[in-house]
């Protein structure tokens with residue numbers, strides 16, 4: 001059990017993380033070793049990267065004696081799901097500000113959130129763009145009372161602190177050199193943490209291949225840089241150095257966020273049939289698909305070890 005990171009808040013209900021193999025003739029041909037870090041296996045409701053992003057935020061909220069967490073997300077947000085569960089476990093209240101209108105029938109994510117007693121509040125897409133605006137937050141405080149704010153997707157400097165543990169878990173489990181960490185990107189918080197965690201363990205050989213789940217994700221590099229600067233209080237040299245290990249891959253969004261192509265659907269169906277764990281089309285499927293295609297194109301050097309981070313999303 002990862003008691004290093006989750007000593008008090010969650011240790012009691014988390015399962016151990018492990019590494020799975022992903023074998024295929026292609027990888028044998030290209031002399032590549034592909035491993036999968038199974039963060040998804042940590043918990044059946046909130047396994048994946050979101051707990052790592054939330055952990056230090058929840059600790060900070062407790063320190064500040066805040067009993068209410070307010071956060072933002074789309075209707076299918078894994079972040080809302082994790083926040084709802086974690087706050088309930090800790091006896092805190094949670095409020096979700098959801099982008100878009102309310103639908104008659106709640107989808108499975110929001111149904112789950114509601115079951116955890118999350119307060120679901122819908123706002124228009126126009127209003128949602130104000131989510132980082134101080135006046136807007138002030139208005140929310142008048143409406144809901146005092147709260148601890150977690151930004152959309154849970155990405156802030158404290159999220160970076162939590163996700164920085166992920167490389168250490170991988171190095172401890174694999175015990176050999178890792179040439180590439182690969183993961184799917186939404187807001188960039190997990191990518192920033194992994195880059196930082198690699199820097200902290202001084203295994204500077206690892207590159208981070210971040211696969212954008214969004215269309216036109218070139219801006220994500222700036223977002224990752226912003227988060228690192230926030231974390232290192234604008235130590236720009238440090239940030240630039242850490243950022244030099246990032247490779248942002250923007251060619252596998254397959255139509256954009258929560259969209260999928262036929263080739264992606266076929267790939268995922270085939271993968272899920274052949275392996276004893278699953279990937280999904282919004283995030284993990286795109287990262288795995290990218291690795292497969294890049295291996296075909298000889299992107300990875302022979303004898304590389306590549307670790308895919310299974311960031312969750314399967315419930």
Ligand SMILES: *Cc1c(COP(=O)(O)O)cnc(C)c1O
Nearest residue numbers: 078186187188189190283311313
């Ligand atoms: C949220 C999420 C991501 C993206 O994480 P970011 O830190 O926002 O980049 C990736 N995979 C899954 C399954 C997620 O739920």
